Amino acid sequence: MAAPSTPLFISTTTLHSILSHKTLISHFQSTLPNATVSLSTPPRHSHSTSQTSTLLLMPSFSTSSSLPYIGVKLVTSHPQNSSINLPGIHACYTLFSSITGQTLALFDATELTLYRTSSISAVASFYLSKNDAHVLVMVGSGNLSPHLITAHLSVRPSINRVIIWNRTAEKAATLADKLRRENRFKGVEFESNGCLDDVIGFADIVSCATNSEIELVKGEKLKEGVHVDLVGSFKQTMKECDDETIRRGRVFVDNEIAMEEAGELVGAFERGVISKDDVCGNLVELIKGEKFGRENDKEITVFKSVGSGVVDLLTAQLVYETVRDQTQHIS
Template sequence: MKQFDADQCNRALAFRTLIPALREAFDKGASVPLRHTHTIESQGVQGTTLIMPAWNEAGFFGVKTINIFPANGAQNLPGLHATYVLYSATTGVPLALIDGDAITARRTAGAAALGADFLARKDARRLLVLGAGRIAALVPGAMRAVRDIEHVDIWNPRPVRAAVLAESLRKQGIPATPLEGGLDALEAAVRQADIISCATLAEAPLIQRDWLQPGAHLDLIGSFKPTMTEAAPECFLDTEVYVDTDEAALKSGDLLNAFATGRFATSDIRATLEQLCRGQRPGRTDDQAITVFKAVGSALEDLTAAVQVFQKG
């Protein structure tokens, strides 16, 4: 069985090849059961583990185990840790053990960019990223693979982390500015942004509906369970809402809170990534519309990334 570390994954998963691979995977489809979710509690600390299997007709079967511990930030540890095991789907033989953190981060940013390619305005130039973790750090590079992003603003509840990320991005040649201040600074940045990408573990809304300007694209990729939310319920009203998979409507606190208003329903969701990639539903058709993309992640994305790492290795 081969083993691939984070560096090998990062080299194999350049966004210029990963995003088209994700588009093709959503077009072709795969078998993706609902994920298993378990709450882990020990020594007064609580986390969540997700077990995410998927297999395809190309003969690959994979299982990701991902652990999310939001309190890790206080210990300067990433909030997510994952492992991925790739098998033959025809024999069950283990093929590879792959760094799940790298796969998760890169496929999440890649899927966000894939969504933005359908939903963000073609002339989108200014990106705002909420968060400063592993996934947030990859979003600018992913978005620049599908749009000509000229400037990136970074906002984080801990401004020092935003400053560190902005400096790292500038070293990569990406113009980036850390935002100082609290929600006032965030509001001003949202009002100026063409794409707002939220990659946080927030449990209370950060984005308010009246901050979103005509033509904006709101990308929500951080929250993945009912207790987590990054946008106020009103953000889903009078906007064009899309999801990565139907599972988002079952898992996402953002969507569940919007449903609870009684003014938004599953029937108001315009399309999934699968429907967009297959051409079954249109993406953005009006430059003045506000589009919202809510993703909770899919094991299809993990499998796609894992196979790409394995085949390039």
Template sequence: MKYFDGSTIQQLLQYDDLIEALGQCHLGSMPDSSHMLRSEPDNGNNQFVALVGWQKNEIIAVKLVGVFPDNLKLEPAQPSIQGVVVAFNAKTGTPDFAADGAEMTFRKTAGVSGLGCRLLAREDAETLLIVGAGGLALHVLQAHCAARPSIKQVLIWNRTFAKAEALAKLWSTQARTVRAVCDLPMATRNADIISCVTMSDKPLIEGQYLKAGAHLDLIGAYLPTMREADNDAMIKGRIFVDTRQNMEGAGDLCQPVEQGLMGWDAVRGDLFDLCTKRVNARHSDNEITIFKNVGGGHLDLFTAQFLARKTK
């Protein structure tokens, strides 16, 4: 059985191609998938996730990953996401390959948000704001720039300014200006696209600062107790998700619903709806769009499927 390490996956799964492939996958039907999330006993911060996706007669993808936030504080630091993705032949059950779970998760998550950006953000978007500077932030930056080549300026905000500066230096290019910022409201006012990649339990993006026509991408807040955008932002924006499966557990959605500020019908569609054009995407240049990246086993399957095709 073949094994693909992180550097190999980086070379094979370029964001331009991955976003296109994910879009094509959403023209078909939803594969069977299941999801299990377990938290550390006694209210610990660590979590373990098991996801299974099954595309009949083609591929079964199983992802097993741990999310251990405090790994970043170790000496030396270790990735907060670690694990493995294993692909099986769906006709015989034979294991085909294994791949680095962290890199596959980064690529899948960023690629899905990149697809949401391609479908929902204004085509003339020029300023991208990344909120958060952890391991996923660079991937999200690259995916959004692949989705919207019109981006000329990237702003990076993080609670620890030095981390935002380090990320900005890591990805400085001649084609785009990349810089760290410390004033989040001001950056929000200027941003055409905002992508949040945090572990925040309190809203960071305030709706009062969103500019007309902005696209807001929410990747964190995968638990009911977490938030990245306030109620004002959620009410102002036209909301889409990558998948409706398990969206009830996302804090940015379930909290305003529980507070009676909106209903679940506020979610206008998912990626299957958008890619097949069953629902309209952006109605006007002034409309604020919101994409909540929920995640799911079928998305890991689509990513593993693309990796399999790239290595044939």
């Protein structure tokens, strides 16, 4: 089908009208295995623009007839924005045809990133968390946190209690109150707690989305059978859990770059807590059944994601093709 001559601008409003965590989770499960073979994804560029801020450039491209795209995401990370009530992450995405090189679509990719990151965590949870998980502890209450909660609930509808923790207790309480008032979460109790050590032991799933450079999740506090989802760190100086969490868990990653970038893993390797060979597998291997996920109800599983251009492009593909087909149908 011919590409539109004028690039489509896909706004956040349009994105929300098309995407759901359930559809994106399903899209990843069906497309990721083949996409990792046909897509080239160079290492992302990471540049410090100040002592606290980062610019990321994430390209990915393919000449496959089923995925004829080139995509580039530009991301800025400004954690200090929380003090002025702005998101810490902003992003834009450009999608090109890999056949003609023409620009196909421009996205406000801030929300695209939130959807894809949370949905990847949920795909991992599908293979690694207990089927009857009841309690989710959400570490962090930024813009990604409600997406992670929604995504985890999508694959584990047995969850009936969500406890939110944040360094600033009021932010956790505000998010819990907001989610409590939303009609889409039937039968789920939302609460906040000011002491993570006091509640972490209740969790069947712990999901972390922070910019922490000190460990927050302490492995000695975790109960048997918990699944730990680590999303926040993308630099070697960042970490959301301690070595004991890594030592106790069967560790999986979204992709191999996590073993070079994630502070929790790099530090554990350096200190001899585990070796790279001890990492049990990646997300594609789990989806394809080449590696086994959870093997019993007592083991602790850990999933560390740092993101990749592959999942950005697959998310952009789903949104672009839906908008393109709707536009052509109307015309």
